[in-house]
Amino acid sequence: MRNGPRIIVNSDVLAPAAMALLEARGAEVRMLPTRASEAEMIAAVSEAPTHAILVRTTQITPAVYDAAPDLRVVSKHGVGYDNIDVAAASARGIAVLRTHGANARSVAELALGMMLSVLRYMVPFDTALRQGTWPQSAFMGHELSGSKLGIVGCGAVGSSLVALCRPFDLEIRIYDPYLLPDAIPEGVGRVSVLDELLGWADIVTLHCPLTDETDRMIDAAALAHMRKGTFLVNAGRGPLVDDVALVAALESGHLAGAALDTFIVEPPDPDHPLWKQKNVVFTPHIGGSTRQSLERVAVQAVENIFYVLDGKPPLAKCVVG
Known part of the structure; x- marks a missing residue:
């Protein structure tokens, strides 16, 4: 009973x-x-x-x-x-x-894996090999080591990612207007304006909640602030990124690649133009699913x-x- x-x-x-x-x-x-x-x-x-x-x-x-x-x-x-x-x-x-x-460690590990995957073009290489080709020179990868990593949102996931990235000798800066000063990870710089972080980083990774303030925070204007050849990772919430603007930035070559674990609509539209982008890594919102x-x-x-x-x-x- x-x-x-x-x-x-x-x-x-x-x-x-x-x-x-x-x-x-x-x-x-x-x-x-x-x-x-x-x-x-x-x-x-x-x-x-x-x-x-x-x-x-x-x-x-x-x-x-x-x-x-x-x-x-x-x-x-x-x-x-x-x-x-x-x-x-x-x-x-x-x-x-x-x-x-x-689930912070699991999400941070996925974000790190996505960064490595998109920087080394693992998905297009994998696809080409499955199609019977041997495309060693089709793409030129980037080393994560020594890169500039910009983290948007440095709560439990963002701070876990900082710890995971220590061995890669990255220069790391964060944007998080709500983080208390004593919670900033050691050796990490802090910027007070998002556009400053976007214009500085080689890789931008998103780990903030979805609020009225963060909804579509990475829109066409924000993407334009990112330097040509930058990579974007979203393991936070899909609506943090304007997906139409993201497609445009990828198709123009302004962004070198992206990795997405979350989407504005889940499951996403199978006809969405994102699926046509070669250097994008997709996972079905499984950041915390270990x-x-x-x-x-x-x-x-x-x-x-x-x-x-x-x-x-x-x-x-x-x-x-």
Whole structure:
């Protein structure tokens, strides 16, 4: 007999360690697919009194809150919370928490791998070899070592990337207007204007949340500030980059290449002109999707729920709003 809270889990598979925590607390768990619709979420929370939602991608809107009058906490399985209406939650006294830092290492490792891949033209070389050619001189690669790396957003992921890049002897500068001075990694320069960073770097990598301020922050004007031959990596949120402007910058040769783990629309349009660009590395929003990371994130997401339900203060860095 279940005597714990009813929790909606918006995930196809939740790490066994996290499921064990829910079982130990006697939670009544209602599983929804990762890509469940808002309507499916509303139907699920309406079936019975619901106390918590552990969400990955489904939109959590005022209509969801209104269908769940007993809801006390929304816990994000991840860091980005642009699919959650935080203001509406706060107005109803519902806590919103995220798993800050739990997947930072995995995302940073992917960003580093993408940088190496795009600088050495691994995708077009791979494609050419599969087509039966031996194109050793088709592209001239770039060394990561000694390059100028510009990091936009130096929170948990950005600072993890700095640590991973130490052996490459990079010159690193960051743009993050919200970073406290004592949180700047040692040996890293800081600029106060984004365009300054864009005009300086050989490689620009994005690791900031999606907000009104950052939406399409890399637009045609920003891309124009980047020097010819620069590389762009986006392992943050798709809408940070204006994809139409990005295509234009790639087709003109202004950008030497790009690497994208996130897209404005996910899954992206298969007919989008981005797919025609040769020196672009694509991955399907899997920055945090390693076995180790998914377990850390799932466990922290469950722990966040019980911090709230038990009346304990959650970690401040996990609280949204």
